[in-house]
Amino acid sequence: MMKTIQFLSLFVISGFAFSIEKPNVLLIMVDDMNTMLSTYGHKQVKTPNLEKLKKEGVQFNKAYVQYPQCTASRTSMLTGLYPDQTGVTQLRQHFRNFVPEAKTLPQIFKEKGYYTARVGKIFHYDVPREVGTDGMDDSISWVEKFNPIGIDKIRHDKTTWLGPRKPNDKWGGGAISWMRVGGSSDEHTDGIATQKALELLKAKHSEQTEQPFFLAVGYFRPHVPFAAPEKFFDLYPREKIDFIQSNSRDREDIPIAALSDDHHTLNITDSQRKDVYQAYYASISFIDEEIGKLLNQLELLNLKETTIVIFVSDHGFLMGQHGLWQKKNLFEESVRTPLIISSPFHDNDVNESNAIIELVDLFPTILDLTGIDVPNYLSGKSFASIIDHPVEKFRLSALSQTDSKAGKTRPGFPKVKGYSIRTERFRYTEWDQGNQGAELYDHANDSEEIDNLIFNPDYEREKIKLKAELHKRIKDAQQKI
Numbered sequence: 001m002m003k004t005i006q007f008l009s010l011f012v013i014s015g016f017a018f019s020i021e022k023p024n025v026l027l028i029m030v031d032d033m034n035t036m037l038s039t040y041g042h043k044q045v046k047t048p049n050l051e052k053l054k055k056e057g058v059q060f061n062k063a064y065v066q067y068p069q070c071t072a073s074r075t076s077m078l079t080g081l082y083p084d085q086t087g088v089t090q091l092r093q094h095f096r097n098f099v100p101e102a103k104t105l106p107q108i109f110k111e112k113g114y115y116t117a118r119v120g121k122i123f124h125y126d127v128p129r130e131v132g133t134d135g136m137d138d139s140i141s142w143v144e145k146f147n148p149i150g151i152d153k154i155r156h157d158k159t160t161w162l163g164p165r166k167p168n169d170k171w172g173g174g175a176i177s178w179m180r181v182g183g184s185s186d187e188h189t190d191g192i193a194t195q196k197a198l199e200l201l202k203a204k205h206s207e208q209t210e211q212p213f214f215l216a217v218g219y220f221r222p223h224v225p226f227a228a229p230e231k232f233f234d235l236y237p238r239e240k241i242d243f244i245q246s247n248s249r250d251r252e253d254i255p256i257a258a259l260s261d262d263h264h265t266l267n268i269t270d271s272q273r274k275d276v277y278q279a280y281y282a283s284i285s286f287i288d289e290e291i292g293k294l295l296n297q298l299e300l301l302n303l304k305e306t307t308i309v310i311f312v313s314d315h316g317f318l319m320g321q322h323g324l325w326q327k328k329n330l331f332e333e334s335v336r337t338p339l340i341i342s343s344p345f346h347d348n349d350v351n352e353s354n355a356i357i358e359l360v361d362l363f364p365t366i367l368d369l370t371g372i373d374v375p376n377y378l379s380g381k382s383f384a385s386i387i388d389h390p391v392e393k394f395r396l397s398a399l400s401q402t403d404s405k406a407g408k409t410r411p412g413f414p415k416v417k418g419y420s421i422r423t424e425r426f427r428y429t430e431w432d433q434g435n436q437g438a439e440l441y442d443h444a445n446d447s448e449e450i451d452n453l454i455f456n457p458d459y460e461r462e463k464i465k466l467k468a469e470l471h472k473r474i475k476d477a478q479q480k481i
Contacts, residue, residue: 022212023345023370024307025109026201028294029122029216030287031070031223032327033313035338037284044242045281046235049292050340053311054351057342058390063357064398064422066477068315068327068334070223071124071136073359077314078104078123078138080363080378082477083401090403091124094136099481103375105363106141109214112372115204118145120193120218127173127223128153131189146196150189152220152227155181159225162272163264175264176325177225178279185229185286190219194290198297205301219290222283222317224326232282232289241281243273244320251323253452255437257416258429259322260329260405273320280319308369309342312362321448328405330420330429330439332449335400343369346387355386355394356424377481397421399473404431421470428466440466 036042039050039059066076067083075081075088075095079102083089087098095102103111110116118137121127125135132149139145162176185191197217204213221227251259268276291311298304316334318324327334339357360380367374368384383394400420407413416432420439427449429439440456440463441449453459 021371022112022114023343024206024212024303025114025214025366025370026294026298026307026309027122027214027216027366028291028309028311029074029218030311030313031121031127031218031220032315032317033222033284033287033338034316034319034333035336036281036319037338039340040338044236044240046285047288049288049295050311050338053291053295053309053340053342057309057340057346057351058348058387059352060339060341060357061352061354062398062422063312063337063339063359064335064400065315065337065359066400068329068400068402070314073314074122074124077312077359077362078106078141080105080360080375080380081481082360082379082399084478085379085481089401091126092136094138096138102481104138104141105366106214106216107138108367108372108375109370110141110143113211115209115211115213116141116143116216117200117204117213118142118216118218119197119200120146120148120190121220122216122218125220127220128156128225129173131220146193148189148192148196150192151181151183151187152179152189152225155179156225160275161264162268162276163262173224174326175224175262176276178275179225179227180230180233180279181227182230185289188227188229188286190221190287190290193217193219194293197294201294201297201301201303205303206306217294219287221287222280226276226279226283228279228282228286232286233278235285236278236281238274238278241274241277243270243277246320246323247450250450253454254322255431255439256406256410256413257404257418257431257436258329258331258406258439260324260326261409262325263409265325266323266409268320277319280317305344307344308366309340310362310366311338311340312359313337313339328402330400330402330418330427332422332427332443332447335398335420335422341365341369341387343387345369348388348390350390353386353390353392355383355390355392356396356398356422357383357386357394358398361395379477379479379481397423397469397473399470399477404436419470419474421466421473423466423469426462426466428463428470430467430470
């Protein structure tokens with residue numbers, strides 16, 4: 001952080017451009033995006049603008065969410081508290097009903113004199129039903145807010161669902177689905193969001209307003225129903241798509257509590273997999289292009305040298321690994337999330353970090369990077385120093401939790417909680433404190449988490465250590481604020 005503050009002091013003394021000491025912040029949040037991105041090494045999905053952002057900052061390869069579901073994850077990230085502290089572990093819960101005095105990240109910036117604005121989804125929305133509304137927003141956090149709505153909501157009747165929806169379910173927001181409604185990028189909800197954000201970057205330029213900004217742009221994609229202009233589907237011809245094959249042996253050693261199956265995905269065909277992959281990939285590349293427009297605007301307006309950019313997804317997304325889809329489980333692909341931070345006040349030759357990061361740490365880190373005091377009640381820890389020194393280590397483990405969704409296809413299965421830690425080498429998970437099973441995966445030999453080693457005697461010592469670490473992490477994450 002010292003490097004940041006020193007730079008800003010020189011920046012002001014030299015009289016360069018304007019006399020605002022506070023840097024701007026552009027927070028770009030996406031929905032349900034995993035690390036199947038070219039910037040993370042994926043060989044099919046094209047994300048050139050995220051690659052550009054990485055070259056200008058630091059990409060975090062081991063960033064983990066605290067709860068792989070929109071509401072709980074976003075609440076944890078934006079309050080700096082764990083889900084058991086905010087009380088938010090279900091979709092339609094609002095943290096103000098549990099911790100009304102908690103301050104959000106944008107709220108603190110607002111109190112520090114920043115112009116704070118939200119465009120799109122930052123706090124939770126039911127997608128697609130609440131697109132174009134405030135959703136479950138936190139109005140006190142913003143000076144202004146904008147709710148884009150485009151043809152992907154207006155023409156929702158063109159959605160294709162993988163399987164039948166629930167009776168009387170008009171929207172089907174929780175089911176694997178996609179739509180091909182054509183149109184230009186500027187006609188889609190997320191394209192409209194970009195255009196509004198570009199306007200705000202120009203209108204709220206610090207040189208004109210003498211006020212720094214905290215602009216949060218929340219894209220709805222690639223949340224289901226996957227949607228994008230047709231040109232992005234054309235990037236991924238179905239016949240060239242490689243998809244994850246089912247591995248029946250993989251599921252033999254997985255506890256039932258971890259199997260968050262949906263009825264409509266249990267018998268998915270290879271042809272359907274290609275449709276789903278194509279639409280998901282198209283949605284990602286669409287959002288990547290929109291992010292590129294934001295980055296270009298920063299350059300055009302000479303804001304690049306005074307603006308910290310954070311790109312993050314609210315959680316990952318399973319695409320058939322372990323025979324599972326979407327989120328709400330504790331496998332790597334569900335709880336690992338993309339995260340890139342670019343700060344003009346930090347310069348180094350290393351653009352990747354393998355430090356273990358939790359998204360609860362983003363709150364104090366962003367405050368630290370902007371020179372704002374970090375509240376001492378936060379559970380997250382600042383990793384601002386890693387922006388300067390990406391090779392440094394940070395946490396020993398990342399904690400994630402969820403409630404079992406096995407009951408969706410297994411009537412009568414108990415509603416139990418699962419907690420998991422990811423260390424540098426291992427993932428260790430317990431369901432109902434182990435009463436409904438446990439999992440141990442060795443990432444040194446099994447990065448896809450195929451072989452559950454929980455009963456392997458060769459790993460008994462590691463299991464004991466990991467069990468102790470997990471229970472310590474759970475206890476700490478449940479401390480009242």
